[in-house]
Each structure stands twice: as structure tokens, then as C-alpha cells.
């Protein structure tokens with residue numbers, strides 16, 4: 001039976017953290033065994049907000065290496081760089097011309113991200129969801145793993161594909177573009193900031209102590225966890241709205257120790273913070289050790305890493321160029337003469 005195709009990506013906007021791993025990449029690793037998987041580093045999305053030139057290029061390579069270090073197997077999955085595949089920008093422009101502005105004005109994430117940029121809001125930031133629609137639709141995937149915050153963008157991609165492409169340009173009810181379904185990720189994998197259990201852990205949070213990056217050395221992990229916000233209660237617990245930090249740290253403990261929520265709660269319900277924090281730090285350090293050593297090996301062999309990306313790019317190019325050509329033909333753009 002043909003495997004269902006899955007596509008997803010991370011922006012190279014900084015060092016990947018526990019949230020990116022546990023909320024996204026760890027699930028991709030499981031998906032690759034039974035799906036036709038494509039994972040891209042979405043550098044064109046990263047530049048919708050200002051980036052330092054040198055850091056962006058370092059982060060792009062480092063993100064691709066981190067996918068592999070976390071368990072994405074290049075023999076099973078295609079790993080590629082978004083900006084290496086020109087079809088993304090080309091389809092984005094075509095979709096821009098077909099997407100009503102008022103659909104875009106409803107996008108919540110734009111409003112949130114724009115607020116952080118002050119006067120410096122680019123058209124690219126506003127257009128981010130259309131580029132994301134192009135990223136997805138080019139590969140005709142069946143499923144797109146999405147967190148809560150990306151659901152609205154996937155819905156937009158589905159609407160553009162159905163209402164603006166298939167129903168307008170598909171002859172004889174032909175579906176030019178596949179309408180992908182959301183693949184809702186495992187419950188509970190949202191990792192919150194170490195400083196505030198009500199905000200998600202984020203690469204771009206100005207406070208580096210709010211996140212544990214996958215490359216943090218053991219002493220730094222211990223320091224960050226010791227500094228993490230706590231409360232005055234004894235014992236860890238889930239789902240107490242007054243204790244978001246306890247919920248978050250116990251959640252991380254439960255995922256990394258592979259113990260059920262019930263078992264984790266039973267183990268930690270009477271522990272004080274002073275006892276729990278070193279336990280959690282040790283678990284995080286041990287969990288990241290194999291990832292960090294694999295990452296180092298990959299970064300020490302840039303040629304090998306480059307070859308993996310090259311092969312992912314080739315596969316991505318093959319599929320995306322077919323879709324782009326189909327859409328160009330359908331809307332009346334003629335071939336080169």
C-alpha cells in the first residue's frame with residue numbers, strides 16, 4: 001500500500017530547544033517508519049523577521065544536522081532546505097494572486113508576531129501563511145503535523161487549494177492539489193518557558209534562561225533548571241491552573257522518562273522542588289547526551305551532511321517542480337519557448 005506523505009519543518013531562527021524536539025521532531029521520528037516523510041528547514045520563513053546574516057546560515061545547517069541527530073533517518077526521510085527549492089517562491093506568488101486579503105487579515109499569529117516587531121513589520125511576515133500554503137501544497141501531502149498555533153494556517157492552505165485552485169482551475173473536477181489533513185500531535189507535548197509556565201518555550205525569547213537548547217552543556221542545563229520558576233507548594237502535579245510551572249516540568253519529566261503521567265505523578269507528588277529539580281536536570285542531561293554527540297559527528301563531517309541535504313533537495317525538487325508545472329499550465333502561464 002502506498003504510504004501517506006507527511007511534510008513539516010522548523011525555522012532556523014535559533015538553537016533548537018526542548019519544545020522543538022518534544023513537540024515536533026520526536027513525533028516526526030516516529031512518523032518516518034510508516035509514512036513518506038519530507039522535513040525542511042524553512043529559512044525563507046525565518047527571514048520574515050530580521051536575522052543576523054552569519055547566524056542565519058549557521059542555524060540553517062545546524063537545524064538540518066539536528067533533525068538527523070534527533071533520529072530523522074536520511075534513508076527514510078528527505079531533509080531539504082526551503083530556499084534551495086525555487087518552486088516555493090514561485091508557487092507562493094501564484095497563490096498570492098489568488099488569495100483574498102481579508103482571509104489573511106484574520107491570521108492570529110501575524111497579529112501576535114507583528115506586535116513584537118513594532119514599526120518594522122515586513123510584507124513577508126503578513127504573507128507567511130501563503131508561503132506556508134505553497135510549502136505544503138507543492139508536495140501534495142496527505143498529512144501535515146500541526147500544533148495548536150499552526151491550525152489556522154493549515155486551514156488557510158486547505159481553503160486556497162480547494163476554493164482558489166481546484167474549483168477554479170481543475171478541469172472535469174480534477175483535483176490539481178491534494179487537500180491535506182492536519183495531523184494533531186500527541187497531547188501534552190507543548191513545552192512551556194522555564195520562566196513562565198503560561199508562555200511556550202521559544203527560540204526567540206530574549207531570555208536564554210527560558211529555554212533549554214538541545215546543545216546546552218550539562219552544567220548549563222542544571223543551572224537553568226535550578227533557576228526555573230517555581231511556586232510555594234510541595235509536590236509536583238499536573239493540570240492545576242494555579243501551578244503551570246509544576247505542570248510543565250512534570251510533563252517534561254514524564255515524556256523524557258517514558259513514564260505515564262500517572263506514574264510520574266505518583267513518583268513526584270510528594271517531592272519538594274529541591275529534590276525534583278536535580279532529578280529532572282539529570283534526566284534532561286542524559287536524554288540530550290546521544291543527540292549532542294551525534295550532532296557533533298555530523299557537524300564535523302560537513303561534506304557528509306551536505307550530501308544528505310543534496311539528496312533531500314533533489315527529491316524535493318523532483319516532486320515540487322511537477323506540482324508547480326501543473327499549476328502553471330492550469331492557470332495559463334506558458335512554457336519557455
Ligand code: AQP
Pocket residue numbers: 009010011012013014018019020021022023024146147189190191192200201202203204205
Ligand atoms: N514550546 C514548544 N512546545 C512544543 N512544540 C513547539 N514548537 C515550537 N515551540 C514549541 C514546535 O516546533 C516546530 C517548529 O517551530 P518553528 O521554529 O517553525 O516555529 P515556532 O513554533 O515559532 O518555534 P519557536 O521555537 O517559538 O521559534 P520562534 O521563537 O522563532 O518563533 C513547530 O511544529 C512548533 O509547533
